[in-house]
Amino acid sequence: MDLSGVSAIVTGGASGLGGATAEALAGAGAKVAIWDLNEEKGREHAATLGGAFFPVNVSSEDSVAEALAGTVSAHGTPSVLVNCAGIAIGEKTVGKNGPHRLESYRKVLDVNLVGTFNCIRLVAVEMEKNAPQADGERGVIINTASVAAYEGQIGQAAYAASKGGVVGMTLPVARDLMNAGIRCNTIAPGIFWTPMMAGMDQKVQDALAAMVPFPKRLGRPDEFASLAMEICRNTMINGAVIRLDGAIRMQPK
Numbered sequence: 001m002d003l004s005g006v007s008a009i010v011t012g013g014a015s016g017l018g019g020a021t022a023e024a025l026a027g028a029g030a031k032v033a034i035w036d037l038n039e040e041k042g043r044e045h046a047a048t049l050g051g052a053f054f055p056v057n058v059s060s061e062d063s064v065a066e067a068l069a070g071t072v073s074a075h076g077t078p079s080v081l082v083n084c085a086g087i088a089i090g091e092k093t094v095g096k097n098g099p100h101r102l103e104s105y106r107k108v109l110d111v112n113l114v115g116t117f118n119c120i121r122l123v124a125v126e127m128e129k130n131a132p133q134a135d136g137e138r139g140v141i142i143n144t145a146s147v148a149a150y151e152g153q154i155g156q157a158a159y160a161a162s163k164g165g166v167v168g169m170t171l172p173v174a175r176d177l178m179n180a181g182i183r184c185n186t187i188a189p190g191i192f193w194t195p196m197m198a199g200m201d202q203k204v205q206d207a208l209a210a211m212v213p214f215p216k217r218l219g220r221p222d223e224f225a226s227l228a229m230e231i232c233r234n235t236m237i238n239g240a241v242i243r244l245d246g247a248i249r250m251q252p253k
């Protein structure tokens with residue numbers, strides 16, 4: 001896809017992997033809309049990119065519909081959707097205080113899995129209205145899973161289930177949208193240095209870096225953004241889940 005002048009949406013674009021992807025898209029000439037719960041950081045980042053910010057809860061139908069209408073009137077029909085909004089919790093199936101809370105399990109699925117699909121389904125309706133580019137392409141959707149989809153660690157039953165759901169729906173969504181010329185792919189990152197990680201003790205960060213076969217460090221958000229840009233540009237990448245992880249295979253803990 002030619003990104004110059006297209007309307008692009010990045011959920012979770014206020015921070016971390018989404019923040020870097022929003023920056024890369026803006027650098028390629030896209031008109032970027034950041035959709036995030038965090039209004040302060042979202043507005044600030046959108047302003048630095050010359051983009052727009054919309055306060056969004058990805059799991060709410062009304063919130064996404066409202067932001068989508070605002071995005072279409074500000075930037076035109078979206079051609080790119082990058083789903084980065086997500087949350088992580090650590091809770092064991094049976095912990096010291098009893099069984100995993102159903103409420104927290106549902107919440108993680110609601111944001112990471114239902115929220116991702118909510119944005120896909122509503123944005124795809126708009127993308128279908130785009131005039132086709134080369135090959136009849138009308139849009140590209142990129143989701144963010146995690147290597148936890150394959151090797152969830154202790155305490156990651158909810159998170160791994162949510163990301164496993166994102167992996168599982170990637171191909172059927174690509175198939176559902178094929179006649180409209182809309183692609184759907186997913187990136188499964190290993191361990192990346194983002195604000196999520198910044199809160200961790202340096203020792204824990206070093207131990208995580210040592211687990212990566214090569215390169216022996218955490219990933220950088222610009223490396224995630226770089227893959228997202230290649231997926232946007234390379235029309236043959238469709239229905240794929242791509243690990244971006246330095247060959248890490250997570251251990252139980």
Ligand SMILES: NC(=O)c1ccc[n+]([C@@H]2O[C@H](COP(=O)([O-])OP(=O)(O)OC[C@H]3O[C@@H](n4cnc5c(N)ncnc54)[C@H](O)[C@@H]3O)[C@@H](O)[C@H]2O)c1
Pocket residue numbers: 011012013014015016017018035036037038056057058059084085086087088111115144145146147188189190191192193194195196197
């Ligand atoms: N950092 C990593 O190592 C890593 C590894 C694997 C997968 N991931 C995934 O990558 C994505 C981005 O993570 P990050 O590390 O950049 O985290 P981050 O916390 O820096 O960014 C996540 C953003 O999502 C937003 N958000 C959370 N819930 C939302 C909601 N309901 N609606 C709208 N916005 C919401 C937050 O406000 C935040 O700005 C997440 O889906 C995460 O699970 C991260």
